Amino acid sequence: MNNNNTIDVLDAGHAACPGCGYAIGMKTVLKALGSKAVVVVVPSCAAIIAGPFPNTSLGVPSFHSAFEIAAPTAAGISAALKRQGISDVTVLAFAGDGGTFDIGLQALSGAADRNEDFIYVCLDNEAYMNTGVQVSSSTPMYSWTGTSPNGNTKNKKQIMEIMAAHRIPYAATASIAFPEDLMAKVEKAKTMRGTRFIHLLAPCNTGWKIAPDEAPLVSRLSVESNIFPLYEIFDGLRYEINYQPKRLPVENYLAVQGRFSHILPDQIKAVQTETDRAWAELCAREARTRQLYGDTPVAIDCESGTKEI
Amino acid sequence: MKKFITGNHAVAEAVRLCRPDVVAAYPITPQTPIYEQLADWDSAGELGGTMVKVESEHSAMATCLSASLTGVRTFTATSSQGLALMHEMLHFAAGSRTAVVMAVVNRSLAAPWAFWSDQTDSLSQRDTGWLQLYCEDNQEALDTTIQAFKIAEELMLPVMVMLEANFISHFMEPTEVPEPDQVDEWLLPVNIPRRFDLSNPGFMNGVVSAKQYRDFRRLASDAMEHALTVVERVDKEYESTFGRSYGLVETVDCADAELVLVTTATITSTARVALASLRSKGIKVGLCKLRLFRPFPVKALRDVLDNAPRVAVIERNISIGREGIFCSEIKSALINSPGRPKIQGYLAGIGGTDVNTQLIEWVVQDAITREVFVDQPIWVDDAVLEGEAQ
């Protein structure tokens, strides 16, 4: 990986909770993004982490826009920079899951449909955290939040499929437990044009009820248990799985988080079944990609099911 | 060059002449022809800037405001529901001190659904921190749009230019369209702050303390006050190049008037005709056309109305539960007038209903003979006029 161009663009002293996985995600993305960038944040923990006026933890010009307009804000800046003859500056928007899956979805869809030129990073901590942990359409089934006190009753919305349906050039999932993969994805996105979407699972120690040092562990478990597989989608069509997971039982992932502390054995089974189904589905898409578009470089063992390791 | 065009077309001509960098828009009747005309020119390579065909008015304003902060010239146009949907972004565009220019075609807000002229859509945006200018005809819509770019970019405050549904948006009038090089000379290339400067990175719109918030509001309020001078000066500069100006308010025959009729927008044109006829009958009536609504030109109005014994405000909008919005504003502007003119509000033309000379003459007769001035609006509709005829 070429790190020559990277700088520490998220300074110490930012306002995240101790050990915040989401802040680690931001820092990693910004490191790969480098200094030739303009960053948009919207109301979310990202805006808090970016700092109160007149301070900032971000090392690049940045703008705190309104909640549901991360995408059109980035589009406007990007279009204006081009009008000024500036073509070597990347515009990147950070938005939370609420700002992406829910209130900002229309605006994101519009911008993606027009293939506006920016990188969009959804910092997905699976609830409205800035306002104190309320359920969003990204909150997983059975998870506690302040507005799902008995556990969430619906499955997480499939944002990657929604983005793929827009046939944008690039969409990828990423995890803070795989920082090199995350940075490589940001760097790859930087070389492309059009709407590029990165779905970053961003553990929230406070809302997920995990200890301050557990965010990387929980992130790793999310990948290894197939709850959050790492993959890319090119042009909305070609799927490529980036990492061969260990396929740990989902229980490992659920058990370490206070937000699932009330979960019942049958519910764990249901999560396992759904996770297996989703993985099989993803693998089938990748296989179909190979069939239709030729070999993809990474070979993954795509048998479904759980391995005990 | 004189062209026989609609008000929408006139606005589009003005926008093209001003060489916008980013235009973001979304269709809504009766604004759509502005959007279509600009899109036509865009596809013919004649617009110059980038056209962003967004998925909502909310995103149109989001795109324009962020482009403006990046330092380019921006324009959008909307109407009614679209303007209401934008509301959050209007505050945001003004609070961020952008120079966005927007044409608003005044149209009735649902419910019930309707497509007629009514000013309540833009007047509901009164407190968003935008300048507001109301136009009487196609020519004024064109001229005001050109002026708006200069005003917005000098003040770093966004400007709304209002034209009425149908009466201006779709009615055709001979309209003088200036030559491009004349406009280029009058309106210099955009030169507003580029907020996202790589060599001096900052974080714009970070969360502020209570005191900082107050101070930012104060700055915006001061800029708005200063806008009175800027709007007036730009209008004069426009006159010296293009030969047309409009003032903050315009007066006709007010000096000796026993009654001054206050109007805005297209009702003014009809009032001009009615007043000529009333004057010929010896009735001492004057006309005061209000063009600028935000900032509110208190001094200019007081200069005209302080010594008027009676004032009648006739308008096509309502703040339900109170009265016509212009009437309330005029009352508040005159509260400390030494002469304390009597003020009566009349609602006419709501929902785009016809305001003809007969109606205006009725209003003048009513106001000039009225013994008691009431603090409720008087609805002037067909029934009132017919009752009068019986």
Ligand SMILES: Cc1ncc(C[n+]2csc(CCOP(=O)(O)OP(=O)(O)O)c2C)c(N)n1
């Ligand atoms: C239009 C609007 N509605 C509601 C809010 C309040 N609000 C601010 S941040 C936030 C939660 C954001 O959640 P998410 O996007 O998931 O980001 P997170 O805080 O979890 O990082 C909400 C609801 C707002 N700022 N604007």
Ligand code: SF4
């Ligand atoms: S609430 Fe969660 S995501 Fe937000 S700063 Fe705290 S730990 Fe991080």
Ligand SMILES: [Mg+2]
């Ligand atoms: Mg969230």
